[in-house]
Amino acid sequence: xxxxxRPISRQELAKKIAHxxxxxxxxxxxxxxxxxxxxxxxxxxxIMLHSENGILGMGPAPPEGKEDWxxxxxxxxxxxxxPGGAFFSQTDSFAMMRGGHLDICVLGxxxxxxxxxxxxxxxxxxxxxxxxxxxxxxxVGAKKTFVMMEHLTKNxxxxxxxxxxxxxxxxxxxxxxxxxxxIFEITPAGFMVIELFNDMSIDEVQxxxxxxxxxx
Amino acid sequence: xxxxFGGAGVPNELIDALVNQPVKDLVIITNxxxxxxxxxxxxxxxxxxxxxxxSYPRMPDSHHFETLYRAGQIExxxxxxxxxxxRMRAYGAGLGGYYAQxxxxxxxxxxxxxxxxDGKWYVFETPLGADFALIGGYKADRxxxxxxxxxARNFGPVMAMAAKTTIVQVPEIxxxxxxxxxxxxxxxIFVKYVVQVGKEM
Numbered sequence: 557x558x559x560x561x562r563p564i565s566r567q568e569l570a571k572k573i574a575h576x577x578x579x580x581x582x583x584x585x586x587x588x589x590x591x592x593x594x595x596x597x598x599x600x601x602x603i604m605l606h607s608e609n610g611i612l613g614m615g616p617a618p619p620e621g622k623e624d625w626x627x628x629x630x631x632x633x634x635x636x637x638x639p640g641g642a643f644f645s646q647t648d649s650f651a652m653m654r655g656g657h658l659d660i661c662v663l664g665x666x667x668x669x670x671x672x673x674x675x676x677x678x679x680x681x682x683x684x685x686x687x688x689x690x691x692x693x694x695x696v697g698a699k700k701t702f703v704m705m706e707h708l709t710k711n712x713x714x715x716x717x718x719x720x721x722x723x724x725x726x727x728x729x730x731x732x733x734x735x736x737x738x739i740f741e742i743t744p745a746g747f748m749v750i751e752l753f754n755d756m757s758i759d760e761v762q763x764x765x766x767x768x769x770x771x772x
Numbered sequence: 773x774x775x776x777f778g779g780a781g782v783p784n785e786l787i788d789a790l791v792n793q794p795v796k797d798l799v800i801i802t803n804x805x806x807x808x809x810x811x812x813x814x815x816x817x818x819x820x821x822x823x824x825x826x827s828y829p830r831m832p833d834s835h836h837f838e839t840l841y842r843a844g845q846i847e848x849x850x851x852x853x854x855x856x857x858x859r860m861r862a863y864g865a866g867l868g869g870y871y872a873q874x875x876x877x878x879x880x881x882x883x884x885x886x887x888x889x890d891g892k893w894y895v896f897e898t899p900l901g902a903d904f905a906l907i908g909g910y911k912a913d914r915x916x917x918x919x920x921x922x923x924a925r926n927f928g929p930v931m932a933m934a935a936k937t938t939i940v941q942v943p944e945i946x947x948x949x950x951x952x953x954x955x956x957x958x959x960x961i962f963v964k965y966v967v968q969v970g971k972e973m
Contacts, residue, residue, distance in 0.1 A: 607923070609777040609778070609780070609926050610777075610923050610925055611923050625779055625780060626780050626781070626921045626922040626923060627780075627922045628777075628778050628779070628780050628923060632777075632831070643920075643922055643923060643925055645857075645926065645927075645928070645957070646777070646853075646925075646926045646927050647857045647860075650854035654854050654872065654873070654874060678879070683842060685829055685830045685837075685838060685841060686829075686850050687827070687828045687829055688827055688828065688851075688852050688853070688880065689827050689828040689852075689853050690853040691852075692852040692875050692878065693852055693853060693854035693855075696873045696874060697874070723879045724878045724879075725878065727876065727877040727878075
């Protein structure tokens with residue numbers, strides 16, 4: 557690709573998202589990339605992390621050798637519980653998700669459309685094993701759904717699209733998309749640029765994006 | 773139904789006992805499709821499972837499921853996790869089903885009844901019950917009252933109410949009256965058998 561894109565790293569992106577999570581929020585961080593956001597939440601800010609398997613007030617990974625395998629996150633990694641945390645059943649946990657009690661969820665994604673449709677669970681490829689977990693519940697249940705993903709696929713195809721070609725996770729459910737190139741809000745007029753990283757211009761990013769971008 | 777999320781709350785000894793039974797043509801309802809060589813993976817390996825109903829079959833090292841699935845030797849019904857639990861709750865609570873926003877407009881809602889309520893679209897979901905539920909608890913008494921440990925609680929409470937026969941394994945059976953009634957999570961009415969396994973945790 558001839559366009560000199562200047563993406564930021566996953567860690568930097570995780571940090572940018574972390575700083576957009578207000579104190580006092582109840583937040584679910586999805587499996588994979590979004591889990592890293594937990595490492596960058598502002599210290600001493602009271603933000604309650606939710607894990608779909610039945611935890612509120614989830615803390616960081618324990619030191620090696622101190623893992624308790626009854627205390628794991630949705631990605632099946634060992635975690636800890638912060639003071640004030642709670643355990644509950646799967647049905648209570650999904651009532652929190654589906655009943656609109658979570659302020660923010662951050663999901664990974666394959667594609668986001670300009671109307672906020674999300675495709676994240678299935679590539680539709682032959683022989684691919686579909687797995688949906690709690691993604692469909694979170695996508696439509698949380699008050700705000702953020703998506704964290706690379707702007708381009710490994711082949712250089714835009715993951716921001718006019719219409720998703722992969723099977724959908726949810727319709728018109730995404731509020732904001734965070735990619736390694738910038739931050740985009742879904743508006744009635746489509747993708748609106750909130751921030752572009754490393755002084756990239758809208759023309760540079762538009763050139764690799766398969767849906768129109770607009771400025772405020 | 774087999775409890776657990778990832779490895780937490782999986783009733784491994786009860787699954788081993790099932791592996792050692794000459795039963796076949798099983799339908800398994802559980803969140804994951806097992807990984808490695810033990811638990812649900814070991815049960816799948818026996819090729820006595822006809823169908824699995826779950827939300828997330830893809831895990832690192834879930835090769836027994838993958839092999840069967842790719843060979844067309846196991847049927848998969850993929851259910852969004854919120855519906856997996858809530859359909860069990862509906863069955864256990866004697867409800868004929870419910871409407872949920874989850875999956876509306878997606879492949880997983882194809883062919884299902886939809887309805888608009890207060891301006892939002894919902895999909896009708898049916899109850900999901902089972903003949904048996906196998907559950908991993910922390911402590912139980914002879915009456916079947918159960919408490920769980922940390923995030924190993926997950927599907928235990930809802931599966932206990934959604935099966936005709938619920939069997940709970942615990943590392944410790946305590947005398948009736950020893951569990952604090954304020955903290956009992958699954959009341960004994962939902963549990964038919966408790967089995968003590970292994971040593972204390």
